[in-house]
Amino acid sequence: MSVKDPVCGMPLEPSKTQFTANFLSRQYYFDSEYCLSSFIEGTKIAYFSMEIGINTDMHTYSGGLGVLAGDVIRSSADLKIPLVALTLFSKKGFLKQKLTPDGWQMEFPNEWDPSKFMKLLPETVTVKIEGRDVRIGVWVYEQESLTGGTIPVLFLTTDIEGNVQEDKEITDFLYGGDEKYRLKQEIVLGIGGLRILDALKINVKKYHMNEGHSSLLTLELLKNSNLNADKVKNRCVFTTHTPVAAAFDKFSYDLVSEVLESEVPEEILKEFGGSDRLNMTLLALNLSKYTNGVTEAHMEYSRKLFPGYHIQEITNGVHSYTWTCLHFRKLFDKYIPRWANEPELLVRVDTIPEEELWEAHVKAKQDLLDFVHNSSGVQMDIDALTLGFARRATEYKRATMIFSDLDKLKEVKSQGKIQFIFAGKAHPKDELGKNLIKDIFAFKDRLKGEVEIVYLENYNMEMAGKLTSGVDVWLNTPMPPYEASGTSGMKAAHNGVINFSVLDGWWIEGCVEGLTGWAIGPFPDQVSDEQERRKREISDLYNKLEFLIIPKFYQQRDDWIDLMKNSIGKVAYYFNTHRMMQRYATDAYL
Numbered sequence: 104m105s106v107k108d109p110v111c112g113m114p115l116e117p118s119k120t121q122f123t124a125n126f127l128s129r130q131y132y133f134d135s136e137y138c139l140s141s142f143i144e145g146t147k148i149a150y151f152s153m154e155i156g157i158n159t160d161m162h163t164y165s166g167g168l169g170v171l172a173g174d175v176i177r178s179s180a181d182l183k184i185p186l187v188a189l190t191l192f193s194k195k196g197f198l199k200q201k202l203t204p205d206g207w208q209m210e211f212p213n214e215w216d217p218s219k220f221m222k223l224l225p226e227t228v229t230v231k232i233e234g235r236d237v238r239i240g241v242w243v244y245e246q247e248s249l250t251g252g253t254i255p256v257l258f259l260t261t262d263i264e265g266n267v268q269e270d271k272e273i274t275d276f277l278y279g280g281d282e283k284y285r286l287k288q289e290i291v292l293g294i295g296g297l298r299i300l301d302a303l304k305i306n307v308k309k310y311h312m313n314e315g316h317s318s319l320l321t322l323e324l325l326k327n328s329n330l331n332a333d334k335v336k337n338r339c340v341f342t343t344h345t346p347v348a349a350a351f352d353k354f355s356y357d358l359v360s361e362v363l364e365s366e367v368p369e370e371i372l373k374e375f376g377g378s379d380r381l382n383m384t385l386l387a388l389n390l391s392k393y394t395n396g397v398t399e400a401h402m403e404y405s406r407k408l409f410p411g412y413h414i415q416e417i418t419n420g421v422h423s424y425t426w427t428c429l430h431f432r433k434l435f436d437k438y439i440p441r442w443a444n445e446p447e448l449l450v451r452v453d454t455i456p457e458e459e460l461w462e463a464h465v466k467a468k469q470d471l472l473d474f475v476h477n478s479s480g481v482q483m484d485i486d487a488l489t490l491g492f493a494r495r496a497t498e499y500k501r502a503t504m505i506f507s508d509l510d511k512l513k514e515v516k517s518q519g520k521i522q523f524i525f526a527g528k529a530h531p532k533d534e535l536g537k538n539l540i541k542d543i544f545a546f547k548d549r550l551k552g553e554v555e556i557v558y559l560e561n562y563n564m565e566m567a568g569k570l571t572s573g574v575d576v577w578l579n580t581p582m583p584p585y586e587a588s589g590t591s592g593m594k595a596a597h598n599g600v601i602n603f604s605v606l607d608g609w610w611i612e613g614c615v616e617g618l619t620g621w622a623i624g625p626f627p628d629q630v631s632d633e634q635e636r637r638k639r640e641i642s643d644l645y646n647k648l649e650f651l652i653i654p655k656f657y658q659q660r661d662d663w664i665d666l667m668k669n670s671i672g673k674v675a676y677y678f679n680t681h682r683m684m685q686r687y688a689t690d691a692y693l
């Protein structure tokens with residue numbers, strides 16, 4: 104059995120290799136002394152994220168932020184970027200969703216078994232929470248790539264011997280509990296995470312905060328550098344993901360002083376974290392040399408929220424191989440070799456014969472419809488234009504926009520059959536989000552016999568893969584400017600699925616009208632009146648469906664296939680995490 108050197112990628116025979124070392128949970132083999140020392144002692148990027156979507160059966164993610172973090176790790180492994188990731192163990196996950204027959208969401212713990220996927224290290228550290236010493240342990244997952252690259256992912260847990268029950272539960276629920284619970288989790292992630300890296304003797308070059316949840320790590324760095332803020336800044340990178348101020352994590356200083364025991368004096372905390380409340384975004388922003396938004400538009404919004412700060416941008420992506428379905432992987436392997444580790448080669452999509460591209464799509468669609476049948480009992484029509492809409496069920500995503508005018512929708516459907524597949528979980532405390540699911544169930548009843556609609560239960564990464572590869576059109580109707588980026592449309596593009604979306608987040612950069620897909624409503628700077636924007640969105644939604652999308656799908660299949668090729672060659676080739684991580688490496692890490 105041969106293995107690969109994780110630094111240079113050289114294939115090696117373990118029994119004949121003289122350079123070998125243990126690192127975290129396993130043994131590695133190296134081609135040379137140089138590779139060995141660079142792997143063990145070389146500097147690394149420590150990537151902190153409250154949620155990470157590594158595997159559909161490890162319930163440590165809730166949505167786009169976590170799936171993006173997972174894609175960061177997958178691309179870093181392929182590209183052999185020296186990175187180590189940290190997140191919370193989230194023993195009981197975000198939630199398991201069950202829906203009553205009328206669409207009311209019920210939530211259950213989504214427990215999972217870490218021992219199937221990773222190893223618990225012997226090292227522990229402690230942090231002070233509410234005056235108690237809380238012990239933190241760490242599970243290690245190794246993300247291995249075919250290139251030999253390996254990225255360790257550290258899952259921090261307080262569910263270990265020596266902690267009182269209340270403290271054992273700190274790492275139970277992702278985004279669960281109240282404000283105090285959240286603050287405790289952020290202490291474990293930021294401060295505990297930093298201490299774990301020290302305990303494991305990992306030589307960190309930069310600390311990358313994926314969203315503000317981990318920004319308490321800056322306090323630990325301040326303490327360790329005698330409050331020298333410049334030194335801290337030089338080592339911190341911050342990626343903000345939130346386009347509106349109301350969504351920033353903020354804690355009252357009363358709560359902070361009750362829960363957190365910091366050696367950083369309060370006036371310094373207030374200087375960097377805000378005078379009235381501790382604002383985690385502001386704290387990260389003030390103590391990072393490099394800060395970026397996740398799309399061009401999001402950078403603009405962020406600059407308006409924080410005037411005077413140098414906020415840059417790196418547009419998000421998805422991990423190409425992960426989000427390309429089996430049938431398209433085969434096709435790309437045949438016609439575009441090396442695409443998986445060089446997704447920019449997808450620009451050569453025109454070398455794929457049209458019939459084979461269509462055939463791959465039909466197979467992916469059949470897989471999805473089988474999945475729908477198995478999970479809901481509904482048999483959908485393989486020949487019907489199928490639209491997908493799956494994302495967190497929360498107000499700004501406007502999942503019911505397509506049902507704004509049912510008479511109009513019936514008129515649209517007289518041009519050609521259409522069917523819809525929905526999925527998505529609402530946060531347990533998001534009543535409006537839960538009501539949206541209920542509303543979709545009500546529309547489903549009202550349209551019975553005219554438009555087939557299915558709502559799939561318990562949206563997760565596996566289902567996201569099936570949906571974004573198996574539908575014909577990926578629908579997205581967020582309320583600008585709330586969608587900082589969005590990534591599910593990029594997954595769709597990798598499978599030749601056409602985007603039909605509001606111009607917000609990434610689609611402002613991805614949309615070339617009629618060529619890479621279609622826009623719903625105007626560009627953000629074209630209209631300032633909200634009512635006018637809404638009117639144009641609704642009219643685009645129905646008119647484009649009726650006069651452009653349905654006729655093209657049913658009557659101009661060759662043109663449709665050209666659009667599919669453009670999704671791959673003009674969208675997926677760019678909107679991937681390989682390109683994104685190369686940008687982080689050159690702009691933020693080096």
Ligand SMILES: *Cc1c(COP(=O)(O)O)cnc(C)c1O
Nearest residue numbers: 166167494563564567589590591
């Ligand atoms: C990709 C993905 C998301 C992100 O979807 P958006 O529509 O871009 O917000 C959310 N949840 C899961 C499970 C995903 O795979």
